[in-house]
Amino acid sequence: MNSTDFRNLARTISRLEDNHRETVSRIIQLPLDRPQCHIIGITGPPGAGKSTLCNQLLSQLSEKGKVAILMVDPASPFSGGAILGDRIRLNHLAQHPGIYARSLSNRGNPGGVSRWVVTILRLLMDKGFDYLVVETVGAGQSEVKIASIADTTVVVAVPQLGDDIQTAKAGMMEIADIFVVNKADLPGSEKTANMLREVAMDSSGQWKPPVCQTVATSGEGCQQLVEEISSHHTYLVDNNLLEQKRRNAARFELVEMSSWLLHRQLEELLGERQGQLLVSGQVDLYSRLEKAYEAFINSLSEVSD
Amino acid sequence: MPIRVLIAKPGLDGHDRGAKVVARTLRDAGMEVIYTGLRQSPAQIVEAAIQEDVDIIGLSCLSGAHNSLFPKVVSLLKEKGAEDIKVFGGGVIPDSDIPKLKEAGIVHVFTPGSSLEKIVAAVRDCVQDNE
Ligand SMILES: Nc1nc2c(ncn2[C@@H]2O[C@H](COP(=O)(O)OP(=O)(O)O)[C@@H](O)[C@H]2O)c(=O)[nH]1
Ligand SMILES: [Mg+2]
Numbered sequence: 533m534n535s536t537d538f539r540n541l542a543r544t545i546s547r548l549e550d551n552h553r554e555t556v557s558r559i560i561q562l563p564l565d566r567p568q569c570h571i572i573g574i575t576g577p578p579g580a581g582k583s584t585l586c587n588q589l590l591s592q593l594s595e596k597g598k599v600a601i602l603m604v605d606p607a608s609p610f611s612g613g614a615i616l617g618d619r620i621r622l623n624h625l626a627q628h629p630g631i632y633a634r635s636l637s638n639r640g641n642p643g644g645v646s647r648w649v650v651t652i653l654r655l656l657m658d659k660g661f662d663y664l665v666v667e668t669v670g671a672g673q674s675e676v677k678i679a680s681i682a683d684t685t686v687v688v689a690v691p692q693l694g695d696d697i698q699t700a701k702a703g704m705m706e707i708a709d710i711f712v713v714n715k716a717d718l719p720g721s722e723k724t725a726n727m728l729r730e731v732a733m734d735s736s737g738q739w740k741p742p743v744c745q746t747v748a749t750s751g752e753g754c755q756q757l758v759e760e761i762s763s764h765h766t767y768l769v770d771n772n773l774l775e776q777k778r779r780n781a782a783r784f785e786l787v788e789m790s791s792w793l794l795h796r797q798l799e800e801l802l803g804e805r806q807g808q809l810l811v812s813g814q815v816d817l818y819s820r821l822e823k824a825y826e827a828f829i830n831s832l833s834e835v836s837d
Numbered sequence: 838m839p840i841r842v843l844i845a846k847p848g849l850d851g852h853d854r855g856a857k858v859v860a861r862t863l864r865d866a867g868m869e870v871i872y873t874g875l876r877q878s879p880a881q882i883v884e885a886a887i888q889e890d891v892d893i894i895g896l897s898c899l900s901g902a903h904n905s906l907f908p909k910v911v912s913l914l915k916e917k918g919a920e921d922i923k924v925f926g927g928g929v930i931p932d933s934d935i936p937k938l939k940e941a942g943i944v945h946v947f948t949p950g951s952s953l954e955k956i957v958a959a960v961r962d963c964v965q966d967n968e
Contacts, residue, residue, distance in 0.1 A: 535917040539918070542889065
């Protein structure tokens with residue numbers, strides 16, 4: 533792809549983010565089910581080395597196909613602005629013609645991802661990208677949405693988590709298809725890897741998440757990680773599980789969109805006057821909501837008929 | 838829709854404190870700031886700006902190479918058909934260099950004394966001009 537292609541792509545993504553109506557309705561009609569394409573989610577606490585790891589992944593994956601990466605960081609709750617710094621780790625890949633990299637703010641959306649991420653993935657799939665990597669910050673239980681989007685979720689941890697691993701277990705552990713202990717050059721890596729192996733053994737599914745130890749700064753162990761990532765894709769395809777993953781992603785997309793639309797509309801609607809009425813407790817708003825919701829649901833089931 | 842800004846440091850000096858202060862200020866003014874760190878080539882900066890679809894690029898340079906690096910970014914943008922992306926600059930820049938930089942298409946030049954409010958206002962102004 534050349535600069536003009538990237539420019540058009542980049543602009544369309546901005547229009548999606550800005551909820552440009554025609555753009556959203558055009559892109560949402562693009563298929564999300566290309567099986568040869570692989571959606572890879574990378575998540576873990578801030579500073580674990582996710583972006584540095586992505587840099588390694590990108591340079592390896594780009595030998596096999598076209599790669600796009602979305603790097604999502606949280607917006608400031610105060611100003612709505614954001615500092616998006618993941619690109620610092622990708623600089624030497626900036627001019628690779630087969631790599632597209634885009635930083636996104638979550639724009640206040642809880643769960644660590646942008647509302648439009650699945651829609652953006654449709655667009656990228658349509659543009660012929662083979663690998664779609666999504667980096668999100670995941671620090672706790674609330675930030676597991678990435679698992680609803682990605683075919684393969686890679687959870688990045690670092691050595692010496694100590695007791696933290698107990699808390700991390702609660703949310704991040706069950707979403708992992710692959711564990712990475714990054715910063716394996718630091719002491720405690722083996723111990724952390726062993727703890728994660730125990731967690732992986734307990735996993736209920738047929739797939740037992742492998743544990744990779746990597747040094748993202750040098751590239752050590754990254755080859756193995758790429759192999760595990762592609763084995764997981766093969767596993768999904770061979771067991772007819774990929775379709776299920778994509779259906780989850782598409783459902784997630786619609787739920788995100790509708791809850792956002794509803795939320796936005798409600799905030800606009802419930803002005804001073806309505807507020808007063810509500811506070812007086814004289815309206816059965818619940819029943820009204822239910823009715824409106826029913827109409828909405830009915831219109832959706834018509835779509836699927 | 839927030840203004841998107843790319844803050845980059847071309848050149849070889851390793852001081853990014855000023856760039857970081859500007860990045861934070863713009864974030865606090867509600868903008869999305871893509872921070873790309875130290876030692877960027879003009880070509881890398883332009884490619885990143887295109888992929889990130891920013892409205893404006895802020896360049897910080899303390900090494901004294903601003904006279905060649907800043908105009909290079911502007912001319913590469915033009916070459917790639919992305920001349921609507923504005924460029925402003927900052928750093929240790931002698932007053933006598935400023936007219937030449939502006940002539941080369943740098944919309945604003947900020948020197949160490951510049952107030953942060955002025956930078957925010959200037960970024961807002963030239964992005965709005967664009968729309
Ligand atoms: N020692 C060591 N440092 C690393 C490794 N990987 C990343 N880092 C450093 O960890 C810091 C955070 O990395 P970054 O990729 O930005 O983390 P992110 O916040 O998870 O995306 C940076 O200073 C990296 O250089 C590693 O394998 N070993
Ligand atoms: Mg990162």
